[in-house]
Amino acid sequence: MRKLSGIIGIVFVLVFPGIVMAHAGLTIAYPNFYPFFIQKGDGKMTGFFYEIISEALDKRIGVAVHWRPMPWKRCQEEVRAGRYDAMVTVPTPERLTYCQTHEDPFYIKKMTLFTYAGHPDLDRIRTIGSVRDIKAMGYCVVTYSGNGWHNKHISSLGIPSWETSEVHNVWKMLAARRGDLVIEWPPGARLGMEKAGVTDKIIDTGITLESMPFHLMIHNGSGYTRILKRFNRTINDMAGDGTMTDILGAYGITSF
Template sequence: MENSDSGLSGFDVEFLRQSFKRVGVDLKIQYMPWKRALEEARQGRVNGVCSCSQTKERTEFLYFSDPLGKASSGVFSLTKNNFPKLKTVDEIGTRPVGVVRGYNIIENLKEANVPNIIELSDEQQGLKVLLNGRIDFYYTYEAPTRYYLGQQNKSKEVVYHELSFTNYYSCFSKSANGSKTLLKQFNAGLAEIKKDGTYDKILAKYR
């Protein structure tokens, strides 16, 4: 999170900073839309992206670290709409659903032939259009959305329908020099912060 009101940068960013710090690697964070970040990594113009789930397409241009964490994905809807709890994306039907452009979960909507998909630039825009009633569902990852809701005191205005739960990773560009070395260094640092409790302390700040 760039320039957040709380001063927090996001737990994944903190995981990266602390992991690389343990192995003596300087880290420079650049903030950009997710789809652009992936393309920069594909071209080798950045060494990697902060965190991502693993897909067949991404394995063509990315190396994946040891699991960085677990991510719950699903749909948020407004509490006042009182929609029945969804168990699959098929149940969205023809209602408008927002999803961040470039997120791999958009493929789940396309495979289910969901007709009314609204592509969004980032998580904050997605939450904004949901709260404004411009979409019925916001399909995204639970943790960052709950954080933004808490910052805005809007948590009670939405309900969450979990659809899946998967590992996610730190990802390194195969086209960038030294990526295999960075991958090994990162995994070593990540193991250290998990072992000594730093990882859990970071996560606790966002709950």
């Protein structure tokens, strides 16, 4: 009987790792994507999303946070299945079927249009003012797997896309002219291009198409949904007392 109980316990830990850790804190599934959040070689975490969440939950609310890295598509699958408590992302109707969130975004990410250097239609691309213009002009957009914003605003309109499983690879694909455009957040794009070694092959058009509000989203079945109202008050306090500005400034970001 003890042996059977032990086997059942091991299976439960493997299938529901987030639930097993629930007594010890909130477990967040996240993709390694600097400067938002990333685990360095020494195991330490960094990134401004990481610092904002840690300041609010660990330091101010008193909830320990455990970070679990995995590809973004899997993050969503694991949280949807209830195997981890939470993720940091943009609320969508589909995500809100299995998660709860707070009222105010803790960061608004502007989505800007990029193309490759030497694009024969560069002057025409610079006239784009909306996503529908991209469709009308017949351009192809490069993205990464699990990009909810892309699925909602680009794929849903039937705009052709190329997709990669790793976020930073979008810049290699664009530089290789596998598509015409990438729509991304400039500070993250700059770092992604540097990592891919293609900075001199990409052009930032300066055209902002959309803004993405980021939230902490917690699975409906997690006991930590109870902290969401307090989390909302805390992030607003952090904005008011200068903490947000200090955290973002350390990463060269001047607005939130």
